[in-house]
Each structure stands twice: as structure tokens, then as C-alpha cells.
Amino acid sequence: MNEQVERIISAGIDIGTSTTKLVISELSLRNVAGGGQVPKIEITDKEILYRSPIFRTPLVSETVIDIPAVQRMVESEYQKAGITIENIQTGAVIITGETATKQNAEEMVYRLSKAAGEFLVAAAGPDLEGIIAAKGSGAYQHSIKTRKTVANIDIGGGTANIAVYHSGMLCGTCTLHIGGRLVEWEGAKAKVAPSIGKWLKSIGRSPLNGEGAIIANEMAKVLSRFLAGSFTKEDELLLVGKEPSWTERIDVLMFSGGVSDCIYHEEREDESFRDIGMMLAASIKESEELAAWEWEQPVETVRATVLGAGAHTTEISGATIEVNDSHLPVRNIPVYRVDFHGGLDDVTAKMTQAVQEAITIYDALQEGLNFAFYLTNLPYQSFRDIHRLAVAFTEALKKKPNRQQPLIIVMDSDYGKALGQTILANQPDLPVICIDQTEVEHGDYLDIGRLLRTGVVPVVVKTLTFHS
Amino acid sequence: MGMNNKEDLDAMIAKTPARIGVGRSGTRPKTDSWLKFRFDHAAAVDAVYGEVSDILLKRLDLFKVKTKADDKEVYLRRPDYGRKLSDEAKRVIDAKCIKAPTVQIIISDGLSAKAIEENVEDVYLSFKQSLAVAGLDTGTPFYIEKGRVAVMDDIGEILGPEVIVLLIGERPGLVSAESLSAYICYKPRLGTIEAERMVISNIHKGGIPPVEAGAHLGTVIQKILKYQASGMSLVKKEHEEEKREKLG
Known part of the structure; x- marks a missing residue:
């Protein structure tokens, strides 16, 4: 319905072994579906607003990053770029090379996301x-x-x-x-x-x-x-x-x-x-x-890495989704893949098993760590099918230790809104984040940002596996 | 592009349901492509001349009324007859339906009975659920045989709903003969202009999945009710609000 362009600001920060740099870019989102079609929102343009100089990575010692110095650098660069933390809607901090193994990298990312923007995802690892x-x-x-x-x-x-x-x-x-x-x-x-x-x-x-x-x-x-x-x-x-x-x-x-x-x-x-x-x-x-x-x-x-982090890590979900915005953003959610192989046979047993396995893998100590389900190869879904799937989900979730946390579902097909709504119809108090037309793989980590005006959410998939 | 790059061709074929890269035999299409074409054309004709079964109407608990087009040939030649309810239809609707509901759902075969047979149930059930989740009340739904989009104006006059949603079979094509559209209008009346109507089209198994379209319709209705407008008026009101927000 919405023909206008929505612009979001994305930040990329690359903290490497020898240098650190920052890039601010603007992503334009536009409804690319024709009139009379269900909207389809895509990133249609990427513009780089600001490129920082290349700084030497500040270190306290050989193995320790000087966090306050990096923070000050980011703050001053934001100021030069003419933006504030509140402007940043997506992006990534990437800690690269040997720096990633330096002992305070994790703290660094945590502190930076506070100083650099709410939905800035952390990414590290050579692949x-x-x-x-x-x-x-x-x-x-x-x-x-x-x-x-x-x-x-x-x-x-x-x-x-x-x-x-x-x-x-x-x-x-x-x-x-x-x-x-x-x-x-x-x-x-x-x-x-x-x-x-x-x-x-x-x-x-x-x-x-x-x-x-x-x-x-x-x-x-x-x-x-x-x-x-x-x-x-x-x-x-x-x-x-x-x-x-x-x-x-x-x-x-x-x-x-x-x-x-x-x-x-x-x-x-x-x-x-x-x-x-x-x-x-x-x-x-x-x-x-x-x-x-x-x-x-x-x-x-x-600046390839910093540009990649700032302008090319964000994807956009399908436009018809069901998300509880008060539970967003979510970060570093591991993905558990459920392959339906084109059928819905024994869906209750299948989902029960999926939930149990996902808990075993991602929440082994039953601390209530959350994970996302990726539904792939779903057959064509009639209303009856969607209903069966939703019931299977809510039944299976009774095994989850922390039931306050949102149920996160991602799928490659276009049933996000229908499934999310059907789950809500069965269980109105369950916080649901159900997004579609997004491809992820088993073992990927997922970040989902807040709902944008165009009705989509920014998604960053941190891939660790390969398509072959 | 030559046929030597199969990967390129496959990538293009995967992007469209159109008949590309089907080859030829001399100056003619190959037998397979020709038969497929004939089959799809026949399916389109069948969709236009088909009827919606009473079994489906019963399953969805819909009663049936007719327009002034009492025969298929008349219906095709006289679109204006398909836009008017028969006198009996007006009486039945007046007698059987809840008055002034928030949302009135109606279903019509339009130009494809097949679209209704194949896809309306999933759209309808999913749509009703999305309205229930949003806490919106609906009127008494029914089926109109041989209807055109503007028939909703007559219904607006009799029942006075806030919003009418008409699920109607689209003119069949050679890609799909089962495509359904949802036409939506805020307070349709006699004299409503076409710019006030909105449509979500291409609802079928190979297009927008019917259940997803139904769920999406609920969101569209909420927006229409919020702005008390549909079609171009809705776009205008949205723009105005956005401008106001920007000015702070």
C-alpha cells in the first residue's frame, strides 16, 4: 500500500589487527510490488554517507583493545558524520583477524553496541x-x-x-x-x-x-x-x-x-x-x-570489510509478517532447521522432537536461552494445514523451560503472517516473532531488528555454513 | 544468447512462469508446448463457464443470490447486469443479514468459478481469523452468482457496513485460471467511484498463498478503519498524516 521510500541508517565498524574504520550508509527500502499486489519491500538503493579515516586500532597492550579509546573514536566519528546513536537502525560491528581472539573482544562488542546503536550486531570469525x-x-x-x-x-x-x-x-x-x-x-x-x-x-x-x-x-x-x-x-x-x-x-x-x-x-x-x-x-x-x-x-x-558490515549485512524480511515489536530487537539467536520435505505428516511428533533437540543443542543447561526455528520445504499450506502446524508448535513448546521468551520462527516461504496469526489465535498471550521470505541455514546466528514503518524487519544472518 | 549456456537459460526460466526457452520444431512449437498451451487455454475457458458447487457454499455456510445477469452469455456481454443485484436478491439479503456490521464479506464467481472452488476457502477462513484476532465483527456472509466488482455498491446500500470485502474470481489467463482477487471498499454506495476501491490480486497457489493473503487482509482492514477511507482517499490521508508527523 505504501509507495513511498523508507530510509534507514546503517553503521559498519571494522576493528582489525592494525586498523579500525567506520562507515555510515543509508539504505532505501521501497515497495517493489505492483499496485494491487501484496507489498514486497526490498532494499533498492545503498548510499554511503560517511567514510571515516583509517585509524590505528587502539590497544592497551599487545592483546588488549583499548575500549574507551574505541568508544571515543566512534562517538567523535558519529559527530563528524552528523548522526546520533538513535539514528542507527541496523549495521554490524566486526572484529577481525587476530583482534577477534584478543581477550576483551566480547566486552568490546557489548560496550560498543551501547555506544554505537541499539541494533548493531556483533560479528567475528574468519569465515x-x-x-x-x-x-x-x-x-x-x-x-x-x-x-x-x-x-x-x-x-x-x-x-x-x-x-x-x-x-x-x-x-x-x-x-x-x-x-x-x-x-x-x-x-x-x-x-x-x-x-x-x-x-x-x-x-x-x-x-x-x-x-x-x-x-x-x-x-x-x-x-x-x-x-x-x-x-x-x-x-x-x-x-x-x-x-x-x-x-x-x-x-x-x-x-x-x-x-x-x-x-x-x-x-x-x-x-x-x-x-x-x-x-x-x-x-x-x-x-x-x-x-x-x-x-x-x-x-x-x-574499506571492503567495513563497507560490507555497514551496507551489505542487512536483509529485509517479507512484508506480511507477525511480530511482537516489544520483544525486538533480538540478537545472536541460533537457528534450528526443521525440514518438512514437502509434507506435513506427523507434524506434532516432528515439532516435539525439534523443540527437544533444539533445547538440547542450544539450551543444554536449561537456562532458558532462546533459539529460532527455520521452517523449510513446507508444502503448500491450506488453512487447515496452517492450523495443524500452529497447534503442533504450541503443543511442542510446552517443553520449553522459559515460556515468557518470544517464539521465533523464520521461513523461506510466504506464510509468516498466517502462521503467526494462527498461533496467536490459539494462544493470545504468547509473544510471537514470525517472519518469512528469509533464508537461513542450520547453525546460523540471527539478529532481528525492530519493526520498520513499511511493516518489515531488518534481519542480519551470520552464516557459518555453506551452500554447495 | 545461444543455447550453449544452459545455466543462464535455467536461471531465466526459474524467474518466470512465462513460456520461455521452450524451443521449436521448424517454424512450429514442439508438441509438448503446443499441448500445454491448448490445455491452459481450455482451463481458462472452463473457469469462465464453470459453476461454484453447492457443496462448497454449504461447507462455508453461505447462501446464494443472483445478479440481474441470469445467463452466462448475458453476463459476459452485459457487465452492467453483473453489477446489479436481482430484486429477489435484495429482498433475501435484507431479510437474512445482520445490518451495519464492521466488515461485510461477500464472495462471487466473477470470471473464474475455478478460483472460488480452489482458493476461496483458505482466504476466507484465514481472513475471518485475522479479523477475530483484531477483535472486529463481521456481518452475514453470502455468495453472489455472476457478479462484477461494483455489485458491492448495491450491498452497501442495503446493509450499510463500514467495509466490504469481495472475494471474486479473476479473468483467467494462460498462467493461472484459478487466481482470486479481494476488492475492498470503505462504505461503498451507489455512485462510489472506482478510485475508492482497492484490490489485492494474484491470490492462488502459484501467487500469493491464499492463507497469507487472508491474514494480510486483516491488516489492510484495520488501516482502512483507522483512516476511514479506502483506495486513493486512503493514500491521500496517509500522506497527510506522514507530513504532519514530519512537521512534528
């Missing part, structure tokens, strides 16, 4: 970082536009996060200990990050002997072998976590992150970064192995 960077760099869009398999390689201070997309579908991710600050020089002295110590030993190189460029060359070679899927046992010493999870042949390479800035742009003499970054950029640029792939310029280099 997610690669995914977010691929969205910010434009690699994801490029894969949709060209239907090619595009690898985005986001190289920061400590790690290279690779995410591979084909036609907009995530094929897989991989993270390597390849970064611009893994070796730093101070005069004749060199400091090597412990994460690459073993590997350096195995290739018999040391930054002390003026071998920086050789080390950078070796890193570029390891990178190309991981991209080609021909990595050796020795190369695996640089692997963070699991092996590459894609099986597709990569067509296009795109580089983002701090090091990429030196790949695509003219070299700059920067006194504050006396590290292997420049050499690594040069090695990548000149690598014969990497030249075998098609290269594509990113739309953002050093």
Missing part, C-alpha cells in the same frame, strides 16, 4: 570476515553479474580471508596466515608473528637476512596454491582452521584489505607501516602463478 569483505569489495556482485566464480582475497595485517562466490552463491571460504604485518622491522631488528614461525622454519627463511622479499614471494606462491587447490603439507602450516571448502574452479581474483591498496594503487611511502605489507603487495602483483587467473578491480580496497 564471516571473508564473506563480509567479498560483499564490500564487490566480488559477490561481480559473480552475480558475470555468473563467474569469483574469489575475493581480503588481506589485512594478520590474515588473508578468502571467500569464493559463484553467481551469488557462496562456494566456500578459507583463511591463511598471510598478512601485511606478520613481519615488522625496527631498524635492523625484525619481529615475526608467532603464527608464521613454524612455516618460516620449514622453508628455511628468516627476515633477518634481508630475505623479506623472498618471504613475501613465498607467501604469494602459497596463496596461489590454495586458490588452485594444489597446496602442500608445508603450505598447510599457514592455514587458519580448515582447508578450503570450495570445489569449483576459480575464474576471477579480486583483492581487498589493506595490502590490496598497495596492489592496485601507486606505492606510498608510509612511515607508520614498516612491515612486509608492501613487499607482499609487490609479490602478488608480479606473481606468475596468480597472473594465470583473470583479475578484477574491487570497488573498495581497504
